[in-house]
Amino acid sequence: MDKLKAAILIVSDTASQDPASDKTANALAPILTAEGKWEPPAIKIVPDNVFQIQQAVCEWSDSANWYNLILLSGGTGFAIKDNTPEAVSPLIHRHAPGLVPVAGVRDKSLIITLPGSPKGAIENLEAVVKLLPHACLQSAGANSRNMHAAGIKSLEAEAGVSVNSGSSAPLQKKQSHCSHHHGPGHAAPKAHTSSNRQQSNDPSAGPNRRYRSSPYPMLSVEEALMQISEHTPEPIIVDAPVNTAIVGSVVAEDVYAAESVPAYKASIVDGYAVIAPDSTNNAPSTKGVFPVASITHANVGGSLKPLQLGTIARITTGAPLPPNANAVVMVEDTDLVSSTPDGTEEATIEILTGDIEPGENVREPGSDVRLGEKILTRGDIISSTGGEIGLLASTGIRTVKVFRKPRIGVLSTGDELVEHDDPCTLTGGQIRDSNRPSLLSCLSSWGFPTVDLGIARDTPASELEHALRDSLRGVGRASSSVDVIVTTGGVSMGELDLLKPTIERTLGGTIHFGRVSMKPGKPTTFATVPFKEAGDGNTQQERKSKLIFSLPGNPASALVTLNLFVLPSLHKLCGLGESARAVSPKPWLAPQLGLPRVAVVLTHHFPLDPKRTEYHRAVVTGSRSDGRLYATSTGVEGVGQRSSRVGSLASANALVVLRPGRGVGIKGEIVEALMMGSVYGSDTRLIC
Numbered sequence: 062m063d064k065l066k067a068a069i070l071i072v073s074d075t076a077s078q079d080p081a082s083d084k085t086a087n088a089l090a091p092i093l094t095a096e097g098k099w100e101p102p103a104i105k106i107v108p109d110n111v112f113q114i115q116q117a118v119c120e121w122s123d124s125a126n127w128y129n130l131i132l133l134s135g136g137t138g139f140a141i142k143d144n145t146p147e148a149v150s151p152l153i154h155r156h157a158p159g160l161v162p163v164a165g166v167r168d169k170s171l172i173i174t175l176p177g178s179p180k181g182a183i184e185n186l187e188a189v190v191k192l193l194p195h196a197c198l199q200s201a202g203a204n205s206r207n208m209h210a211a212g213i214k215s216l217e218a219e220a221g222v223s224v225n226s227g228s229s230a231p232l233q234k235k236q237s238h239c240s241h242h243h244g245p246g247h248a249a250p251k252a253h254t255s256s257n258r259q260q261s262n263d264p265s266a267g268p269n270r271r272y273r274s275s276p277y278p279m280l281s282v283e284e285a286l287m288q289i290s291e292h293t294p295e296p297i298i299v300d301a302p303v304n305t306a307i308v309g310s311v312v313a314e315d316v317y318a319a320e321s322v323p324a325y326k327a328s329i330v331d332g333y334a335v336i337a338p339d340s341t342n343n344a345p346s347t348k349g350v351f352p353v354a355s356i357t358h359a360n361v362g363g364s365l366k367p368l369q370l371g372t373i374a375r376i377t378t379g380a381p382l383p384p385n386a387n388a389v390v391m392v393e394d395t396d397l398v399s400s401t402p403d404g405t406e407e408a409t410i411e412i413l414t415g416d417i418e419p420g421e422n423v424r425e426p427g428s429d430v431r432l433g434e435k436i437l438t439r440g441d442i443i444s445s446t447g448g449e450i451g452l453l454a455s456t457g458i459r460t461v462k463v464f465r466k467p468r469i470g471v472l473s474t475g476d477e478l479v480e481h482d483d484p485c486t487l488t489g490g491q492i493r494d495s496n497r498p499s500l501l502s503c504l505s506s507w508g509f510p511t512v513d514l515g516i517a518r519d520t521p522a523s524e525l526e527h528a529l530r531d532s533l534r535g536v537g538r539a540s541s542s543v544d545v546i547v548t549t550g551g552v553s554m555g556e557l558d559l560l561k562p563t564i565e566r567t568l569g570g571t572i573h574f575g576r577v578s579m580k581p582g583k584p585t586t587f588a589t590v591p592f593k594e595a596g597d598g599n600t601q602q603e604r605k606s607k608l609i610f611s612l613p614g615n616p617a618s619a620l621v622t623l624n625l626f627v628l629p630s631l632h633k634l635c636g637l638g639e640s641a642r643a644v645s646p647k648p649w650l651a652p653q654l655g656l657p658r659v660a661v662v663l664t665h666h667f668p669l670d671p672k673r674t675e676y677h678r679a680v681v682t683g684s685r686s687d688g689r690l691y692a693t694s695t696g697v698e699g700v701g702q703r704s705s706r707v708g709s710l711a712s713a714n715a716l717v718v719l720r721p722g723r724g725v726g727i728k729g730e731i732v733e734a735l736m737m738g739s740v741y742g743s744d745t746r747l748i749c
């Protein structure tokens with residue numbers, strides 16, 4: 062039989078700084094290897110930090126080379142810094158309470174926490190070591206039901222404790238007794254800490270553990286935007302090479318020209334370099350016949366012969382003037398008088414004008430851009446028109462500091478979803494996953510790098526947890542980690558609406574809001590999860606948290622809330638809020654962030670919602686005669702604006718903001734609209 066694989070995680074601030082001070086790992090390893098059934102264990106030391114403990118456990122349990130047994134030692138006492146149970150508990154899919162501070166199974170790995178002292182750790186391990194191979198094999202090969210029956214049960218029997226009755230139900234059920242967990246520094250917002258929510262935030266735990274009203278306070282759209290602004294991290298600065306990849310980036314530091322443009326005295330036209338008379342040179346009038354002393358093309362290489370008084374030099378546009386020359390006469394103002402004897406070149410030329418001024422048709426060195434001149438300012442956008450890239454390229458700037466664009470992962474959730482391009486015939490309650498393609502295309506059109514995270518099924522619920530964790534860590538479909546995760550579905554009141562509990566309970570995240578008074582998009586959820594990301598060499602800073610936007614599953618709701626809430630956050634992450642912050646008393650409403658706001662005239666009555674602000678999908682056209690913008694709904698009748706109807710966004714270029722009220726928004730009324738796309742005239746020609 063192959064030997065089993067074990068890993069030991071020492072949790073200790075001291076040992077993480079001075080590994081030689083740890084005595085526990087070396088005491089535990091021989092207890093296992095003496096049994097003859099274990100490979101020499103892997104050993105790792107981390108400080109007493111929830112995130113780092115979780116990261117190590119996940120790496121050991123989630124990877125292809127997973128370990129049968131993960132022993133943790135340290136951090137299990139009652140000191141404030143003892144974090145191990147809090148870190149491990151939410152990771153465990155099946156608990157064995159009472160055995161040791163925390164024990165249980167994550168995927169196929171058995172996890173056991175031990176005291177930090179060598180004596181305590183040894184005693185605890187020796188008490189169960191004989192049972193571990195059997196328990197681990199059960200955990201590895203078995204489903205959770207027989208694993209429970211055979212593996213953990215034997216450990217429990219040995220320890221004289223009992224485990225709550227279990228089944229092979231999804232994660233949430235398995236965790237039903239778990240304490241409500243928040244990550245470090247992520248205290249739950251006040252409104253969310255009701256004892257009701259702490260006890261019963263578990264929709265799949267059975268009828269009496271389901272909410273019958275949402276515990277999340279209903280925020281206004283502005284309050285939600287404020288939360289997003291507050292919890293979106295500061296943008297990160299990177300050195301980026303000057304090429305097309307930086308189009309759309311925001312400049313993070315003022316940029317100064319590294320070279321003058323032009324670097325030399327250059328001709329603006331094709332013609333003849335001359336010495337135009339001025340007070341210093343006693344030159345004759347430029348009118349008359351002159352010998353052609355030399356020919357200068359754009360790239361001359363080497364040094365030029367100085368021009369003598371009474372001679373001229375043929376020159377092309379952009380070429381350097383020979384020394385002494387101070388002006389250029391256009392070829393159109395000259396006549397050929399004679400050629401060289403072999404007929405290949407000009408010998409003498411008549412200049413027809415005597416009005417040439419010194420400096421005429423000449424670009425002085427640095428007259429376009431001076432060496433050291435500021436060419437771009439922090440906050441400028443590298444636009445797609447090419448002007449900024451051109452400036453950088455022409456002045457010898459090879460890399461520029463920009464704010465890194467965030468990478469966004471898009472995940473659909475739901476058992477009912479079928480890939481949109483799957484040729485199968487839909488059965489039962491199946492539907493096509495339209496949210497992922499529509500959100501991904503919208504995000505790409507804004508210029509952000511995206512990652513398609515696929516579909517996470519509702520059952521087993523650990524699928525959702527894994528999909529979220531993998532994308533945060535940059536494994537699986539996300540080959541490098543994402544900054545923002547956008548999910549759709551599973552945020553409302555159903556028993557399979559698992560996003561909120563998964564974020565809070567298993568990822569240790571904080572939900573900043575879970576309901577917004579708007580239509581569509583009421584259950585929109587915004588959360589941060591703790592995450593430690595080291596700088597990548599190119600980046601000095603590190604991120605301490607990542608963002609999750611869990612948007613409602615209804616397709617129109619998902620797209621509207623992507624535009625309304627996700628875009629301002631992405632704008633802030635890519636540095637667009639930097640200039641806004643200094644001037645705006647309400648940075649979350651700064652015009653640089655999110656969709657542009659305009660005033661539009663309603664072309665017909667729009668029904669109003671009595672309670673929620675509606676983001677009504679509309680086509681806004683511009684009138685060339687009165688210069689105003691006019692809004693026409695994409696459908697007011699019947700199911701027109703229903704949140705399931707993604708077609709309400711087809712051809713829409715605006716969200717008309719309708720404040721709650723009775724009756725209708727009246728034809729001719731002026732209201733605010735958020736522009737999602739270009740405006741055309743009624744003659745269908747583009748206006749802007």
Ligand SMILES: Nc1nc2c(c(=O)[nH]1)N[C@H]1C(S)=C(S)[C@@H](COP(=O)(O)OP(=O)(O)OC[C@H]3O[C@@H](n4cnc5c(N)ncnc54)[C@H](O)[C@@H]3O)O[C@H]1N2
Nearest residue numbers: 473493494495496550551552553554558583613614615618
């Ligand atoms: N009792 C209550 N029920 C509901 C409430 C409520 O306040 N109390 N809110 C309703 C509102 S408003 C919305 S919006 C939806 C939000 O639902 P969820 O976010 O939980 O999403 P699901 O339940 O997973 O799905 C809803 C709907 O959307 C379809 N869907 C989901 N994902 C996709 C996708 N990727 N592509 C296309 N369509 C998708 C799904 O099949 C459902 O039809 O909750 C109301 N309920």
Ligand code: MOO
Nearest residue numbers: 581582583618704
């Ligand atoms: O608030 Mo929901 O998004 O209307 O259908």
Ligand SMILES: [Mg+2]
Nearest residue numbers: 551553555558
């Ligand atoms: Mg739902």
